[in-house]
Amino acid sequence: MTEALAAPLSDADATIQSMPDASPAKWHLAHTTWFFETFLLRDHLDGYRLHDAAWPFLFNSYYEAEGPRHTRASRGLLSRPTLDEVRDYRARVDAAMDALLDRPELAPLIELGLAHEQQHQELLLTDMKHAFAHNPLGPVYAPGPPGNGAGPRAAGWRDHPGGIVEIGHRGPGFAFDNEGPRHRVLIEPFALADRLVTNREWAQFAEEGGYRAATLWLSDGWTWVQQECRKAPLYWRDGEEFTLGGWRERDPDAPVAHISYYEADAFATWAGARLPTEHEWETMAANEDSSAGNQLDGAGAAHPSGSAGLFGDCWQWTRSAYLPYPRFRPADGAVGEYNGKFMSGQFVLKGASCATPRGHARASYRNFFYPHQRWQFTGLRLAKDL
Incomplete structure (x- = not known):
């Protein structure tokens, strides 16, 4: 591969x-x-x-x-x-x-x-x-950019009653060290959106002044927006977005991608919702097929398309800081540096993206990036309290 x-x-x-x-x-x-x-x-x-x-x-x-x-x-x-x-x-x-x-x-x-x-x-x-x-010619990595998705789909919610749940990897099978040890967590009743936020919804957020309303943003996020002059997701320009297949017309019903944690949190506030915690997301995904959805099967123009389910298309920001689980201990030797020493200042993302090799992700998988970063296929799924 x-x-x-x-x-x-x-x-x-x-x-x-x-x-x-x-x-x-x-x-x-x-x-x-x-x-x-x-x-x-x-x-x-x-x-x-x-x-x-x-x-x-x-x-x-x-x-x-x-x-x-x-x-x-x-x-x-x-x-x-x-x-x-x-x-x-x-x-x-x-x-x-x-x-x-x-x-x-x-x-x-x-x-x-x-x-x-x-x-x-x-x-x-x-x-x-x-x-x-960054090349003015807009080079094509792989020909044949994907066509538009299946069209608009109304957003719905999946409810969860809350309670004490178990979080973290449970074998058999491989997992990174940061996915354990498995432990108990109390979650309150919540609902998780049944699809990712779309380009159409994001465009409305921008058109209604989302990037100009300080009240929507975390303090660090508002500083970032002003200093970096952010007005849209990465790779957007008038009606188009850059893909691995070059510049193409933006599909309004495809999941929005290449957004920072700051942007995801601001959108959630604007939408009257919030980002899920990693524990909420993992609880909902525990019985789902992690190899389903739009993920990477070979060389090609990987791009979000709006597949069903919790996995695929985009890594999904959560509001959870990337921290060690209770009783976590790094492995001995150099491989112990793999994950543990990065547990500071970053946020957890869940799911998998259109560029994630199929079969790599699982419900307990903990991806992590700094809140300003957005060059990965990062998107969001809304949550709300019940």
Whole structure:
């Protein structure tokens, strides 16, 4: 899948970095391979020699235990190694990994590496979309942008009586460490919207002065709106939006995407509702098929379409801060840096997006971003108290 997603890219496409939050496609390709080489082959395959002793410095992301690394904001300056050299690196590491695949004691770490690569498959697409959107030519990553969705659908609500519920991953199956331990939470009666907020509804919010009404915004959000001169979601311009298929007419009935937490919260206030908590969302999704909906099945112009269910189309902002669950303890060693050290200043998103590899997400999955970030496929589903 990773190689298929990178197949349409030239060496120049794969090298550019449009902002510090994003990474070049070439870096994603190399970093995911570095993970397998560093945490599996180097430590568990006798006689293994690093593909290139200088590359761990280039392709380590944030693992302090692995030593110094190339500055994140400067990844786009790595004109070398070339895209072909990175592809050769991937092939060599993949071949070496064959010797470890039948060792059951390594299965949890291998599975973590696979889930890690799936996360970077989504990041590769969203980072490439951001880079292409800055090109005045509006390049097409994948031809044939999706057509309009199924048309307008009236919003409804799904009620929940509240009570004491269990939250967090319950096996079998893989989960990231931040999805546990499973624990009890008290929730009050609430209702969750049965669909995502649409472009049509967002346009009404903007037309009625949503971006100009300070009373709708959190204080930090209002400062952000004024400083950044925000007036619409990312990738919007007159009647159009930028997609992985280039510029296209905006479908009013498709879910709105590429909005920040600040924008989502302001819209919810304007609509007389609120954002759900992560516990409310997970409780509603506990018995739903997490592999359903509009998710990523292969290389293509991933785009929200308005599928039914709680999963797919967009990651959904919640009002829950990204914090550790009760009794959470990071794993020992460098892999313990995977999630725990980021539990500060961010908010949880639930569900999955049109760029999430199908089968990657689950009800307990906790995505997280800072409240101003919006280059991911982020949207919102309203909630209200009962």
